[in-house]
Amino acid sequence: MKSYCKGLVVDRALVRHAYEVWLTKPSGKKNGWRVEKYYGSADALIDEIVWEVTLRSLRFDPIRRYEHREPTNGKLRVIGIASVKQQVCDYVAVLAMKPMLDARLGFYQVASVEGKGQRLCRGALKRWSRGSRYHVKADVRQCYPSISHDVVMGVLRKYVRSDDILYLCDAILSTYDGGGLEIGSYFSLMMAQLVLSFAYHHVEGLGKRRRGKWMPLVRHQIWHLDDFLLIGTSKSDLKRAVRSVERYLLDEFGLHVKPWKVSRTSRSEPLDLGGWVVRELGAVRRRPDGNTYIDESVRHTHATLRDGIFLRGTRAFRRFDKAPFLALARRCASYWGWFKHGNCEGVRIRRGIDKSMSHARRVVSASARHDRLELMEGGNT
Numbered sequence: 001m002k003s004y005c006k007g008l009v010v011d012r013a014l015v016r017h018a019y020e021v022w023l024t025k026p027s028g029k030k031n032g033w034r035v036e037k038y039y040g041s042a043d044a045l046i047d048e049i050v051w052e053v054t055l056r057s058l059r060f061d062p063i064r065r066y067e068h069r070e071p072t073n074g075k076l077r078v079i080g081i082a083s084v085k086q087q088v089c090d091y092v093a094v095l096a097m098k099p100m101l102d103a104r105l106g107f108y109q110v111a112s113v114e115g116k117g118q119r120l121c122r123g124a125l126k127r128w129s130r131g132s133r134y135h136v137k138a139d140v141r142q143c144y145p146s147i148s149h150d151v152v153m154g155v156l157r158k159y160v161r162s163d164d165i166l167y168l169c170d171a172i173l174s175t176y177d178g179g180g181l182e183i184g185s186y187f188s189l190m191m192a193q194l195v196l197s198f199a200y201h202h203v204e205g206l207g208k209r210r211r212g213k214w215m216p217l218v219r220h221q222i223w224h225l226d227d228f229l230l231i232g233t234s235k236s237d238l239k240r241a242v243r244s245v246e247r248y249l250l251d252e253f254g255l256h257v258k259p260w261k262v263s264r265t266s267r268s269e270p271l272d273l274g275g276w277v278v279r280e281l282g283a284v285r286r287r288p289d290g291n292t293y294i295d296e297s298v299r300h301t302h303a304t305l306r307d308g309i310f311l312r313g314t315r316a317f318r319r320f321d322k323a324p325f326l327a328l329a330r331r332c333a334s335y336w337g338w339f340k341h342g343n344c345e346g347v348r349i350r351r352g353i354d355k356s357m358s359h360a361r362r363v364v365s366a367s368a369r370h371d372r373l374e375l376m377e378g379g380n381t
Helices: 012-024 026-031 033-039 042-055 084-096 098-104 117-128 149-159 163-173 186-204 235-253 307-322 326-341 345-351 353-380
Strands: 064-069 076-081 134-139 207-210 213-216 220-224 227-232 262-264 271-273 276-286 292-305
Touching: 012 026, 012 042, 012 084, 026 033, 026 084, 033 042, 033 084, 042 084, 042 163, 084 098, 084 163, 084 186, 098 186, 117 220, 117 271, 117 276, 117 292, 117 326, 134 235, 134 271, 149 163, 149 186, 186 220, 186 227, 186 235, 227 235, 227 271, 235 262, 292 307, 292 326, 307 326, 307 345, 307 353, 326 353, 345 353
Parallel strands: none
Antiparallel strands: 064 076, 134 227, 134 262, 207 213, 220 227, 271 276, 276 292
């Protein structure tokens, strides 16, 4: 068994690197100004983290929590907002364990992994939809709260050989309520990915021997954090695979999988994961009289947006057209990728989304230029 972080010490170089990476992320861009306000300078914060880890006396401000209702499904979630010091420590721990995470995470564990995400998910679903006969979509019940601290530390102690990193991870986990992981924490996100990677590799090893030849039960799998999609050509094989995953997650980590069913991949039951809905459709043809029809003999994959994302995205562009404020411009920018990479050309033309996005870019750019000028003038004074 390969181990990682052998003898790694949390020093100023590691914390400085983590701090610089944190500043480039959304949490750092939003809260970077708090460092100077509460600690005087970045160097003071870095020195405090290194000193407290060395003395095993790391302390964090209490996590602020608020309730957030998901607009897509109405679920009520408790989101935690950690102090800037704890956010930096999250990045210290994750960056130190990056070689382990790169090695352990499955290639098609796409959620919140740089270079993957929804774009890789969409491409994979479009490739696999042609040869897909059956599929199962399932997810882990209450994934974050259900992954206990003992499970996380048990995995880390098995692979990590650094006392500083193990202490840092244990100190971060001790700030979470309820014995599980914290929604809204970067460290919790990567630890959930790490735990679920064992189930990913368990699926890779599932198979049967037929006529002396080993055959996998699952043809393709893709995980979007705790949601996973298994694709195969045999209904009975997929049932065996999901039941095996259920037993494995329950026996090894105490996690439960929600009720599921095997679906026959079709127009009415498309592949649906990560916000994308992918189905095969016939080609649109035009008759000599100008009318169009669907030619079912020519098939192509069609990636559309999940209903909730489509409605919120089009609403954001419509509101921006009426009131072109900065907040609405940024919201349009966040939804633009969905419309750009999905098969939404007709919607973009009819609703003028491309024109609205060009206007939103100008608004965001003007705001960024104004902020830079203010920062330069403040430095000169």
